[in-house]
Amino acid sequence: MKNWKVEVFYKTNVPDTIGHGIVEDISDLGIHGVESVRTAAVYWIEGDLDSQTVDRIGSELLADPITQNYTFDNVNDYKSDWTVEVQFKPGVTDAVGDSTVKGIKDLGISGVNVVRTGQKFWLHGNLNSEIIQTIAQRLLMNDVIQTYTYQAPQQL
Numbered sequence: 001m002k003n004w005k006v007e008v009f010y011k012t013n014v015p016d017t018i019g020h021g022i023v024e025d026i027s028d029l030g031i032h033g034v035e036s037v038r039t040a041a042v043y044w045i046e047g048d049l050d051s052q053t054v055d056r057i058g059s060e061l062l063a064d065p066i067t068q069n070y071t072f073d074n075v076n077d078y079k080s081d082w083t084v085e086v087q088f089k090p091g092v093t094d095a096v097g098d099s100t101v102k103g104i105k106d107l108g109i110s111g112v113n114v115v116r117t118g119q120k121f122w123l124h125g126n127l128n129s130e131i132i133q134t135i136a137q138r139l140l141m142n143d144v145i146q147t148y149t150y151q152a153p154q155q156l
Contacts, residue, residue: 001046001113004054006062006072007120009040014067022121025139033126034135040120042085043100047112061103079154080124082132086141086148087118118146 010016019037026034043062045054051072058070088094097115104112121140123132129152136148 035125038122081122
């Protein structure tokens with residue numbers, strides 16, 4: 001049994017319209033200094049799978065090959081950016097996760113127990129942990145059903 005983390009994100013030549021909208025929403029909050037936001041859908045897949053099978057799930061089910069890339073375990077981190085991950089609290093129904101399990105089974109793949117979903121955001125700009133927490137709590141998540149974690153940029 002292994003837990004896999006798959007991130008699906010837009011290719012660099014494809015505009016991240018969700019990220020652009022978040023930048024505008026952050027500005028509407030009166031917070032300045034955020035230059036860009038990139039987004040990803042995150043899938044935590046629990047099951048008895050090998051890396052080739054996870055790669056197949058990413059390519060055939062989770063990512064649109066024209067506009068998106070995906071990575072697993074080898075996570076796509078922009079080291080110079082703040083990262084925020086949002087996921088459902090335990091016990092909250094994850095309809096997308098449930099339908100992903102069905103989609104995996106429809107591919108003829110067995111051994112998947114649970115899929116949980118969430119979002120990942122990379123925020124670039126002049127930020128600190130207090131601003132990141134404000135953005136996460138006011139824009140990126142719903143405190144009733146979701147939780148979040150964040151990480152500061154790594155020193156290069």
